Amino acid sequence: MGIEKNLPDSSPPGLVGLALETGLEAWAESRGWPAYRGRQIEHWLFERSELAPDAMSDLPANLRNELTSEGFSPRLAIVRKSESRDGTAKILFRTREGAFVESVVIPAGKRTTLCLSSQIGCGVGCGFCASGMRGVRRNLDADEIVEQFLLSRHAAEGMDRRVTNVVMMGMGEPMHNVDNVLAALGTLHDPKRIHFGARRITVSTVGIAQGVERLTGSGRPYTLAFSLHAPNDAIRRRIVPLKAAMTVREIRDAGARYMATTGRKVTFEYVLLKGINDHPEDARELAQLLRGVPGVVNLIPYNPVEGLEFERPTDRAIHGFADLLERRGTRVSLRLRKGADIDAACGQLALKSSQQ
Numbered sequence: 001m002g003i004e005k006n007l008p009d010s011s012p013p014g015l016v017g018l019a020l021e022t023g024l025e026a027w028a029e030s031r032g033w034p035a036y037r038g039r040q041i042e043h044w045l046f047e048r049s050e051l052a053p054d055a056m057s058d059l060p061a062n063l064r065n066e067l068t069s070e071g072f073s074p075r076l077a078i079v080r081k082s083e084s085r086d087g088t089a090k091i092l093f094r095t096r097e098g099a100f101v102e103s104v105v106i107p108a109g110k111r112t113t114l115c116l117s118s119q120i121g122c123g124v125g126c127g128f129c130a131s132g133m134r135g136v137r138r139n140l141d142a143d144e145i146v147e148q149f150l151l152s153r154h155a156a157e158g159m160d161r162r163v164t165n166v167v168m169m170g171m172g173e174p175m176h177n178v179d180n181v182l183a184a185l186g187t188l189h190d191p192k193r194i195h196f197g198a199r200r201i202t203v204s205t206v207g208i209a210q211g212v213e214r215l216t217g218s219g220r221p222y223t224l225a226f227s228l229h230a231p232n233d234a235i236r237r238r239i240v241p242l243k244a245a246m247t248v249r250e251i252r253d254a255g256a257r258y259m260a261t262t263g264r265k266v267t268f269e270y271v272l273l274k275g276i277n278d279h280p281e282d283a284r285e286l287a288q289l290l291r292g293v294p295g296v297v298n299l300i301p302y303n304p305v306e307g308l309e310f311e312r313p314t315d316r317a318i319h320g321f322a323d324l325l326e327r328r329g330t331r332v333s334l335r336l337r338k339g340a341d342i343d344a345a346c347g348q349l350a351l352k353s354s355q356q
């Protein structure tokens with residue numbers, strides 16, 4: 001797995017970045033504008049998802065020109081939106097340096113979930129995942145993650161959907177970029193900015209101990225999702241090759257601690273891979289591992305990725321696995337496949353675009 005150096009993007013911030021770093025009221029006053037002009041810009045950004053200064057029609061023309069000429073343009077641009085037959089929409093963004101990241105809008109009944117990326121690529125290299133195929137290029141900055149949210153929310157609204165949930169489960173390992181992820185989620189949660197409930201935000205991880213500690217101590221009631229994928233370390237190492245990741249027992253214990261400390265839910269994500277982790281004995285061992293831990297196991301039948309050898313188990317094996325867990329007292333949720341016709345497995349669309 002070729003992991004490239006984590007090179008920061010040194011271009012100037014967009015307006016969201018300016019809001020996060022300096023505050024737009026302070027910036028406006030420092031330039032001789034009244035503070036309320038800063039509040040107007042914040043309104044355009046966080047309420048209306050409009051990131052381009054020249055579209056902020058109630059600002060004076062010379063303020064718009066000042067913002068544009070100083071380069072406060074958005075850091076992400078939507079290059080493609082693909083909608084699946086089941087309503088799932090995948091959005092492909094280009095960063096200023098020409099790299100690709102993606103988000104997914106997932107409608108399900110009254111819920112609409114946004115799945116956001118935290119890095120360009122991923123350094124974990126899970127065997128079944130498109131994002132890990134080329135290693136990590138760099139972390140996304142906090143303002144890029146917020147821009148991704150705003151542009152994706154705007155796209156969802158264009159589909160007549162109101163975003164109800166956010167999951168940090170797109171490209172990247174969020175806990176490898178914990179500072180920027182927590183800063184971005186703080187902006188989402190901030191009542192003066194986006195005011196999105198922390199309880200409706202889920203952060204996933206393969207089990208990076210320091211990151212999990214930071215999240216546990218963040219004081220915000222996010223849901224924590226461990227990408228477990230195996231009932232024991234031998235199987236897990238075949239799927240999640242990162243040596244620094246926590247063991248399955250450490251994950252189980254950290255999950256129990258997180259619930260006890262925050263009172264929030266923990267989920268254990270389990271991608272079912274045919275012949276790898278879908279045997280009846282795997283279900284029994286998983287139930288034994290999680291005995292007494294009040295989390296939920298999310299079973300996710302695998303979405304095949306071009307170029308990778310893993311397969312989706314049969315429906316019979318999937319339901320048999322879920323039944324075995326339930327009969328042993330494990331809480332289970334079975335996630336049906338969404339967006340299969342638009343490359344909605346994580347990282348597939350961005351990987352294809354970077355190969356073109």
Ligand code: SF4
Nearest residue numbers: 122125126129132172
């Ligand atoms: S599944 Fe997640 S952690 Fe694993 S390689 Fe893909 S993006 Fe990274």
